[in-house]
Amino acid sequence: MSKPATEDLNLYHIAKAQFDAAVPFTTKLEGWRGLAEWLFRPERMVEVTLPVEMDDGYVHTFTGYRVLHDSSRGPGKGGIRFHPSVTEDEVTALATWMTWKCALADVPFGGAKGGVRCDPPTLSVREKRRITRRYIAALGDSIGPHRDIPAPDLYTDAQTMAWVYDTYSMMHPGKNNLAAVTGKPLDLGGSEGREAATATGLLLVIQHLIAVGGLPGFNGLNGVTVAIQGFGNVGNHCARLFSQAGAAVVAVSDVAGGIFDPNGLDIARVEVHAKETGSVVQLPGTKPLATNEVLEVPCAILIPAAIETQITAENAPRVQAAVVVEGANGPTTPGADEILQQRGITVVPDILANPGGVVVSYFEWVQNLANTSWADEEVARLLEEKMRRATDVVLATRARLVDGFERYQAAWAAVRPDDPPLPRPTLRIAAHVAALERCRRVAESRGVWP
Numbered sequence: 447m448s449k450p451a452t453e454d455l456n457l458y459h460i461a462k463a464q465f466d467a468a469v470p471f472t473t474k475l476e477g478w479r480g481l482a483e484w485l486f487r488p489e490r491m492v493e494v495t496l497p498v499e500m501d502d503g504y505v506h507t508f509t510g511y512r513v514l515h516d517s518s519r520g521p522g523k524g525g526i527r528f529h530p531s532v533t534e535d536e537v538t539a540l541a542t543w544m545t546w547k548c549a550l551a552d553v554p555f556g557g558a559k560g561g562v563r564c565d566p567p568t569l570s571v572r573e574k575r576r577i578t579r580r581y582i583a584a585l586g587d588s589i590g591p592h593r594d595i596p597a598p599d600l601y602t603d604a605q606t607m608a609w610v611y612d613t614y615s616m617m618h619p620g621k622n623n624l625a626a627v628t629g630k631p632l633d634l635g636g637s638e639g640r641e642a643a644t645a646t647g648l649l650l651v652i653q654h655l656i657a658v659g660g661l662p663g664f665n666g667l668n669g670v671t672v673a674i675q676g677f678g679n680v681g682n683h684c685a686r687l688f689s690q691a692g693a694a695v696v697a698v699s700d701v702a703g704g705i706f707d708p709n710g711l712d713i714a715r716v717e718v719h720a721k722e723t724g725s726v727v728q729l730p731g732t733k734p735l736a737t738n739e740v741l742e743v744p745c746a747i748l749i750p751a752a753i754e755t756q757i758t759a760e761n762a763p764r765v766q767a768a769v770v771v772e773g774a775n776g777p778t779t780p781g782a783d784e785i786l787q788q789r790g791i792t793v794v795p796d797i798l799a800n801p802g803g804v805v806v807s808y809f810e811w812v813q814n815l816a817n818t819s820w821a822d823e824e825v826a827r828l829l830e831e832k833m834r835r836a837t838d839v840v841l842a843t844r845a846r847l848v849d850g851f852e853r854y855q856a857a858w859a860a861v862r863p864d865d866p867p868l869p870r871p872t873l874r875i876a877a878h879v880a881a882l883e884r885c886r887r888v889a890e891s892r893g894v895w896p
């Protein structure tokens with residue numbers, strides 16, 4: 447897909463633009479001089495060089511990062527991704543969003559993220575294991591149960607987390623190290639519900655939004671058409687869960703392309719086909735889609751669940767959904783946000799739509815620290831409670847911002863007379879404001895050390 451040269455797709459700049467849009471609506475953030483900058487800047491950034499012997503004997507030198515954005519609400523929490531696009535800016539943006547996400551979901555963590563720049567489909571399992579071990583060894587005590595706790599993300603999974611645990615545990619013998627990483631296999635201290643948690647949480651948010659009238663025009667999910675970009679952890683589970691909830695999943699895609707059936711795909715069939723062939727493409731009886739065409743099919747709900755900056759100013763005019771629900775982190779650029787808003791398309795932002803994974807990771811961490819395990823039903827009940835509360839907080843915040851819009855506008859114009867008029871409060875702005883206000887209250891009550 448060609449993207450306009452004028453649009454800035456740097457993820458850190460996108461995170462900053464989203465933050466800046468929320469600041470004028472955030473009580474006292476500008477009043478306490480310098481607090482906004484402190485809240486936005488990352489706390490610690492680690493870059494590591496990883497020499498790894500490949501299967502053919504060649505020593506490939508990889509680069510890895512781990513960024514702790516903020517630890518004022520608790521230890522860092524965030525995934526590890528393996529992807530060719532991994533850069534310091536990308537990881538920092540993702541760590542920043544984790545801070546807002548943990549604050550909004552009300553789990554006692556700060557934001558963190560890590561990644562290794564590599565191309566997973568070209569790696570063997572043994573090479574992936576060696577990269578993971580070398581990366582975790584290089585991070586040393588930057589991570590740990592009370593410092594920063596990794597989890598799965600793009601192209602990493604429960605198996606990767608088992609290697610993370612094993613490496614960390616070999617380096618810290620004689621302790622219960624289970625809480626050093628979440629998203630582990632069930633047999634190794636993983637939690638019930640973690641595998642599908644992000645998708646489950648996303649579905650709960652949409653169901654709750656519909657129930658409280660937060661998505662005008664929707665009465666339920668029965669027969670509602672859904673298109674999903676990405677068929678990995680988030681995308682696959684979303685397809686299955688939305689389909690089980692009565693929706694018609696008309697299109698899904700992965701890195702190789704997409705498939706479309708206006709009557710709704712049989713997700714169980716898609717899963718079998720993807721398992722057998724490695725991709726969803728060419729499922730008999732479906733219409734093929736080019737890689738990003740899935741974003742433009744007619745549907746009520748579009749779920750980008752692959753990678754960032756997929757809905758841009760270039761393709762946003764062609765999105766045909768009524769609602770975009772961000773399963774991925776940062777899939778919509780600020781330029782696209784503006785266009786979608788003008789076109790009356792609601793965007794349910796990543797920090798509200800996809801914290802289910804970190805919420806159940808929090809449950810896993812609590813279970814690990816107590817050396818216990820909870821039943822599936824208990825995890826499901828607590829997850830539902832957290833997702834509903836986060837949704838209610840965002841809706842209440844948006845109502846407050848809409849009601850007080852003229853006041854916020856006037857107050858901001860008084861401080862920054864040269865700034866353009868404030869944007870109309872969206873769910874993304876409201877979610878950021880709610881999260882920032884939680885972080886601000888913590889910063890205020892703890893004070894600036896020393």
Ligand code: NAD
Binds near residue numbers: 675679737
């Ligand atoms: P995954 O590695 O399990 O799956 C990624 C999927 O996206 C695969 O189907 C892959 O083929 C597809 N994909 C990759 N590049 C693509 C492209 N250019 N176009 C179309 N499809 C492409 O990853 P995941 O864990 O499902 O994560 C997906 C997104 O959700 C990421 O943005 C991640 O940060 C975010 N996320 C994941 C979790 C989690 O718990 N795993 C939690 C919150 C957010």
